[in-house]
Each structure stands twice: as structure tokens, then as C-alpha cells.
Amino acid sequence: MGVLAETATGRAIDKGAGRLVGKTALVTGGSRGIGRGIAERLGREGARVAVHYGSNGSAAEETVAAIEAAGGEALAIGQELGVPGDAAALWKAFDTAVGGDGGLDILVNNAGITSPKPFGTLAEEYDRVFAINTKAPFFLAQLGAERLRDGGRIINVSTGLSKAALMPELIAYSMSKAALDLFTRDLSKVLGPRRITVNAVAPGIVDTDINADWLRGDDKAWAGAAALSALGGVGSPAEIADVVAFLASDDARWVTGHWIDATGGSMV
Structure with missing residues (x-):
């Protein structure tokens, strides 16, 4: 049995039993919210995690420190x-x-x-949403394919909003993620001969800093968000990260080209 360590979220890791020992992962936007949850989860499984950040280097270093404190290996990479x-x-x-x-x-x-x-939405805002949400993943995968080892994994974080108009005020965002879903499907065929799986995970409303202003501290808003879920709750970064960890593991070796609903049943 390996040595047990504890993460910032209080979960224990058996350093000798991780499913991703010997693997290297890159998580874009890995310094906060869902991205941090994913980075820490992959680290608990034994992967060496490159935590990407766009501008908040201190948050990335905090994530790296949390992974290392749990016995994992991580490093921060900044790039807008x-x-x-x-x-x-x-x-x-x-x-x-x-x-x-x-x-x-x-x-x-x-x-x-x-x-x-x-x-x-202004044209400049529209272009930026697509540049980050759709264009960046396309070219990161294109240029990363030569680095990705056979049998590797690409996991795109989508949204339940690409399948239902639950928040029409986020129309440009939803469009950008719908395009990411199609990219996921088609890329799975392109990289399939190398046994590289490509899947999308779609969160619903998740308790993160980005939602703090309208969600946290407002009982009515929280209740409304929870009511959308068949499970009657608001998602956490850890719950999304667990799905990603499954897709990253060998257990998911026969799952590819798939859009996985991780909205807590908000689409039911």
C-alpha cells in the first residue's frame, strides 16, 4: 500500500495506487474553479500536471502547491x-x-x-469568446497531437447549454461550446487510429468563483439553480473532475467521440 497524503479538498491519495502514475497532463485554465478541481484530481491519480493559466499566476501556484502538498507533481505554465x-x-x-x-x-x-x-453581444466580444472557447482548443489539439502519445486522451470541457436554451443570455458562449462538441466528435475519428480518445464533459451550474456574485449568499438564486438538477443540487468542481479522471484513465479506453452530461440531470 502506498503512502497516504491529503489534498486541499480534504481527500486522501494513495501515492502508490494512482491510475495515472507515469502520465503527463496539461489542463488549460487549471488555476481556478473547475480547472483547479480537474488539475488536483489528476494529480491525486499520480499524473504530473501542467497547470495552465492566462493571467492569474498566483492562483496557478496555489494549485501547484496543493497538488504537491498531496504528494503529487505539478508545474505552472502561463500563456494568454x-x-x-x-x-x-x-x-x-x-x-x-x-x-x-x-x-x-x-x-x-x-x-x-x-x-x-x-x-x-459586440463583434469584439463574440470573436474573443470563440477565440478562447473554440479556436484555442482546436489548435492546441492540432499542435499537441505530435506530443500526445498513442493511447492518449483529449477531454474538452463543454456545457449543458449547448443542448438546451436554459440560459439564452449566454447565446454566444453556448454557440462556441456547441462547435467544440462537433470538434470533439470529428476529432475522435481523426485520432482514433492512434487509440487516442476524444470526449467532451458538459457541466451544469457549478459552485465556482465565476458564479459567486449571483449564486453564493443568495438563497433564492441557489435554490433556483439547484431546482434545475434532477438531483436537486448545485454541482462542485470535484464532481466534474471525477468524470474527467474517469475519461483520462484506462477504464475509459473504449469511450470516444462522446458528449457526457455532467449537469446533475439538468437536461432530463
């Missing part, structure tokens, strides 16, 4: 997404930070932004 040359620059930083052959086993495209202006 949604700008020209972002994917190439991120991979260059990854290669430098990881060293060795720069090989990769798991790519999690989690970074994303919203634009809460229904049909009044």
Missing part, C-alpha cells in the same frame, strides 16, 4: 489564450517546463469565457 499564436506559444512553454521529450498523455481543454449579452 485568444491571441495570435497562442497555441504555439503555450506548447513552447510546455516543452521548456516539462523537459525531456515534452511528451503528453492527457490534454484537458478547460479554459473558457462567457459573454452575458444575449443578442447584443
